[in-house]
Amino acid sequence: MQHQTTIAAIATPPGRGGVGVIRLSGPQAYAITEQLTQKALPKARMAGFRQFLDLQGEVLDEGLVICFPNPNSFTGEDVVELQGHGGPVIQNALLARCLELGATAAKAGEFSMRAFENGKLDLVQAEAIADLIDATSQAAARSAVRSLQGAFSHKVNTVLEKLIHLRLHVEAAIDFPEEEIDFLADGKILSLLQDVQHSVAAVQQSARQGQLLREGLQVVIAGKPNAGKSSLLNALAGIERAIVTDIAGTTRDVLHEKISLNGLPITLTDTAGLRETGDVVEKEGIRRAIKEIEQADLLLLVYDLSQGEDPLQLAREYFEHHLEPKRLMLIGNKCDLTGAAAQIGDFQGFRHITVSAKQETGVQSLIEAITAHAGFQPEEDTFIARTRHLDAMKRTQHYLAEAHEQLVVFHAGELVAESLRLAQNALGEITGDFSADDLLGKIFGSFCIGK
Numbered sequence: 001m002q003h004q005t006t007i008a009a010i011a012t013p014p015g016r017g018g019v020g021v022i023r024l025s026g027p028q029a030y031a032i033t034e035q036l037t038q039k040a041l042p043k044a045r046m047a048g049f050r051q052f053l054d055l056q057g058e059v060l061d062e063g064l065v066i067c068f069p070n071p072n073s074f075t076g077e078d079v080v081e082l083q084g085h086g087g088p089v090i091q092n093a094l095l096a097r098c099l100e101l102g103a104t105a106a107k108a109g110e111f112s113m114r115a116f117e118n119g120k121l122d123l124v125q126a127e128a129i130a131d132l133i134d135a136t137s138q139a140a141a142r143s144a145v146r147s148l149q150g151a152f153s154h155k156v157n158t159v160l161e162k163l164i165h166l167r168l169h170v171e172a173a174i175d176f177p178e179e180e181i182d183f184l185a186d187g188k189i190l191s192l193l194q195d196v197q198h199s200v201a202a203v204q205q206s207a208r209q210g211q212l213l214r215e216g217l218q219v220v221i222a223g224k225p226n227a228g229k230s231s232l233l234n235a236l237a238g239i240e241r242a243i244v245t246d247i248a249g250t251t252r253d254v255l256h257e258k259i260s261l262n263g264l265p266i267t268l269t270d271t272a273g274l275r276e277t278g279d280v281v282e283k284e285g286i287r288r289a290i291k292e293i294e295q296a297d298l299l300l301l302v303y304d305l306s307q308g309e310d311p312l313q314l315a316r317e318y319f320e321h322h323l324e325p326k327r328l329m330l331i332g333n334k335c336d337l338t339g340a341a342a343q344i345g346d347f348q349g350f351r352h353i354t355v356s357a358k359q360e361t362g363v364q365s366l367i368e369a370i371t372a373h374a375g376f377q378p379e380e381d382t383f384i385a386r387t388r389h390l391d392a393m394k395r396t397q398h399y400l401a402e403a404h405e406q407l408v409v410f411h412a413g414e415l416v417a418e419s420l421r422l423a424q425n426a427l428g429e430i431t432g433d434f435s436a437d438d439l440l441g442k443i444f445g446s447f448c449i450g451k
Contacts (some may be wrong), residue, residue, distance in 0.1 A: 003077070003114065006032060008098040009106035010091050011450035017086030019063075022094055023450055024103055025111055029078045032101045033065060036082075044069050052084060052094055060097060061090050075111055076118030109447030113440070116432060123432030123440075124153045124389075130447050131214055131384045139263040140213045144384045147210075152383040155206070156430050159199045163427065166192045167420045174413045189416075190407060197400050200427070204393045210385030212376050216258075216265030219370065220296035222289060222318060227302045228333035231357035233257060233270040236367065254288045261367045264376045269296070293319065298373060299328045305354065306337040312348055325350050329373065331366070333357050344369055392429045399423035 006026030012019070024032060030041055038057075042048025047064045054060050063084035073079040084094055099105060112126045121129075128147035135141035146152070169189050221229045237257045255270040271289030293299060299319060303311050311330040315323060330347055332340075332354040342362025345352050353369055355362035403419035406412045432440075 003027075005104045006102065007106035007110055007114075008032075008095060008103035009111070009450035010095055011081070012086060012091075014088060015086075016088070020084055020086035020091040020094075021450075022082040022084070022091070022098060023106075023111065024080045024082070024098060025073075025075045025077045025106075025114060026103075027078065028102055029080045030067065032098055032103055033067070033080045033082070035101050036097060037065065041065065041067050041080075043067075047083075052082065052097070054093075054097060055100065060093055061085055071118070074120065075114040076120045077114060106450065107445075109444030109451060111451055112447055113444040116440075116444075122150075122153050124156070124430060125150060126432075126444070127386060128152075128384055129451060131386075133448065133451070136216070136258060136265050137213070137260045137263065139260075139382075140265060140384065143210055143213050143382045146381065147383040147385075151381060152207075152210070152385065152389075153431050155203050155383075156427065159196065159203060160424065160427055160433075162192070162196050162199060163420065163424050166196055167417065167424065170413060170417045170420060174417060190404075193400065193404055193407065197397070197404070200393060200396055200400065204390065204397070206382060207385035207389050207393060208375065209377065209382045211387065211390055212264060212374060213382060214384045214386060216267060217370070217374050218267050218269070218295060218297040219300060220269045220271060220292050220298070221300045221302055222271050222293055223302040223331075224304070224314070227304045228357045229302045230255075230270050232300070232302055232331065232333065232355070232363075233268055235355075235357045235360045235363045236261070236266075236268060254292055262371045262376070264371050264374060266370070296327070298370065300331050301328060302331045302333050302357075305332045305334050305340060311352070312350065315350075326373075329353065329369065331355060336361065389430050392426050395426040396423045399426060 003026055006024060006028040008022060008024045011021040011023040033041060036052055037050040038053055039050055042050075042065055044067050047066050049062070050065045051062045052060045061084040063082065066081045066083070068074070068079040068081075070077045070079075082094065082098075084090060095105075109130075112121065112129055115121045116123060116126045125148050128144050132141060132144035132148060135144050166189065169192060173189070221232055223229055233255070237259050257268045257270075259266050259268055269292050271292055301311060301315050301318070303309050303314055311332065315328060315330065319328060328350060330350050330352045332352065334356060335342055335354045336356040336359050340354055342354050342356065342365065344365055345354075351369060351373065353362065353366050355366055357363070399419045399422040403416045403423065406415040406419060
């Protein structure tokens, strides 16, 4: 797809820096650059020093020009990078001059969108660019690079090839009913279908790990005042992030800390102690705490072991609508005051862990319990995945299950074929083989300008 417009944008982050890059892409990129510099372009992929001139011929800035001819460029179009100085004033002036010469201001993600449309990247690889920029840990960055290099796409395309091969067999059985062999009943199609189902399940499992690496886990620490919530946040974060005192109600607001536990990105939230209070500020803190509890992936109910409290009774009081073992862990704190050993166990179906946040006893066991609870088991070939990828695979599994039922129970070849077609469409959404325009707009609209 060749666009008629030439787009331009600042490709480096806002702020002051030694170098600032303006990127142009489109059919007029070379002509605009020649007018901007009043000189011939340097050879392809060779840096050439040039002065950048305004309408009156005065020097706006000076720097390097690098040209990338189509189709061997990032977008598949003619691309030029103008590498000038990194001040925001001069960068904006240079961009304005490019727009004055006929370029159009690029929308968010438009460069990557053009690369996708021109077949330089599939949709997974395009998303991996944004994920690599936004990576919050080395593990997430490595996984994003693997997705960018095509690891995720290769796995999806391998399954798609199997699915297409299966569809060919089913269509043949429908189109040639006069053949002596009943292809729907000879066991081959069932075997191929089960192989596809197993392959999708394997990719789905890897994608779940990739989703955790990208999106992380929202963990909220809650409980009564002075139970040791802030001490636990400090112990998990490895720094004194929250104020800790013996005065109940010290934490009045929600405190967020982004950390990595065994490679798993965590947004850890310390909340105000839950209790009845007449203090207006503390009431607002408790209201915000309840809001965070509603949105948490995992709740850590911290209680004081030395007070002899029933943690499940506290959970019923504070988390009436969230008493699910998959969302709630019971953390008995201050085991150093009771002489109890730090350990992991079970309390009426809920994970129960005793620690001393102040002494940091049992904290490593808690970290391992959190990552295990999330199902996080990063592998060397883990790739970044998004919620939409998992949704597409879930729908693929649904249609494959339908096809299995139609084949085994009803022997309905046409219905098997239709379910397989829908499965292929759902799986193809991941790489962009089947993608609605509004989906593409939403995905690329989340990118930064200039990318």
